[in-house]
Amino acid sequence: MLTLNYTYRIYPSSDQQAQMLEWLETCRRLYNRCLRDLKDWINSRKCSVDYCSLEKEYIMSPDIPFPNYLEQKRQLTQWKKTDPFLKDVYSQTAQDVVKRMHNTWEAFKQRGSGFPRYKKFGQYHSFYYPQFKDNPITAESGGINRDGGIPSPRRLFKRGCQIKLPMIGLVPINQHRPVPDGFKVKGVRVVSRARNTQWYVVVTIQCDVSIPDTQPFGRAIGIDIGLENFLTTSDNFTVVPCRFFRDLQSRLKVLQRRVSRKQKRSKNWEKSQIKVARLHHQIANTRKNFHLHIAHQLCDQADSIFVEDIDFRVSSKGFLGKQMLDGAFGQFRALLQWVCWKRGKYFGQVDHRFTSQICPNCNSHTGKKDLSVREHQCSECGYQTTRDHAAAEVIKQRGESSIVPLDGRERKQPTECVLAGSNKTSQVQRRNALL
Known part of the structure; x- marks a missing residue:
């Protein structure tokens, strides 16, 4: 299975930018909430045997299971009932935030250092759509002029080259290169740069083909x-x-x-x-x-x-x-x-x-x-x-x-x-x- 990532510049409207910024803040708070539950469970299991702390103790029932990915993904439906902001975020995007935190936790256990940290305000810069049924990019050949140059954003809007993001809508995109034949779009990550003034999408494409490693040859x-x-x-x-x-x-x-x-x-x-x-x-x-x-x-x-x-x-x-x-x-x-x-x-x-x-x-x-x-x-x-x-x-x-x-x-x-x-x-x- 061959997987590639193509990065394109997008030009969302002011309302779409406000919505995406709100999603980033909601995803940041969800990431911190999952990490907090994980740290509380760990602290409740490492209390000293001979003495107790004078400041605080993490007392939790021994019947509470470890908050792994599946457990917190199951709790996400309950959190949406108390947090109205989680309802506004695409469901698969919120699930990917939980997966992202646990991937960081698994990477920490493998290397043995660098415990996951809380995300401060403005430190969460992307959210992910993990699944697409069809290609979300329309007018694939509209991102390049006849002379081979890249059109300006104003001309790009007129040509109708857009990407459809769930719950956000159609966003103009500068598709400077088309998706190759035989590849399917599997996921799209929306990334903010330069203090949320420039927006990009990283399109993940896959093709059911295996390419062998190149052997040494030639000069x-x-x-x-x-x-x-x-x-x-x-x-x-x-x-x-x-x-x-x-x-x-x-x-x-x-x-x-x-x-x-x-x-x-x-x-x-x-x-x-x-x-x-x-x-x-x-x-x-x-x-x-x-x-x-x-x-x-x-x-x-x-x-x-x-x-x-x-x-x-x-x-x-x-x-x-x-x-x-x-x-x-x-x-x-x-x-x-x-x-x-x-x-x-x-x-x-x-x-x-x-x-x-x-x-x-x-x-x-x-x-x-x-x-x-x-x-x-x-x-x-x-x-x-x-x-x-x-x-x-x-x-x-x-x-x-x-x-x-x-x-x-x-x-x-x-x-x-x-x-x-x-x-x-x-x-x-x-x-x-x-x-």
């Missing part, structure tokens, strides 16, 4: 990610780093100073907060767009791509934390893996240790280098190149050596299916070209 490259250059490949192709946050930091500082001078919770304070949130949203979108462009550019250059398995969360806590977080190397690696899967390329991760201390020409260990040393010069064979290029060549060699041969058997190729955003069918033909 391979290794990628070394750094700060001096955003990345350097084994072919000595470099990408200049972009300063997404640092270039707009002065503008962000001005907007945040204006917020601090406003009276808290006033209308002018809220307007200033919206400007700050939109600037953060612009920085995030610009960075993600840059990462996707670079990922597609790398897929055009090679058929097998190897990167390091380094944990960037550790290096982002050092003295170069701002530069590391601005580059968002972890997000780039995740997007590169997704683009490689979508375009039929092989993506692999190799061990990151000592990649800058080994000569790619003679495989001799050159010793530890300081960060200020940006040139690689081997004392054994005399090979000279930049430090990042040498590390990228070592990554490529490790990736090729980690490939397990298939004993001369014929490799199974993925089924020829082209998804939206995968350029042209020639890339599928290129994927089938084996060594």
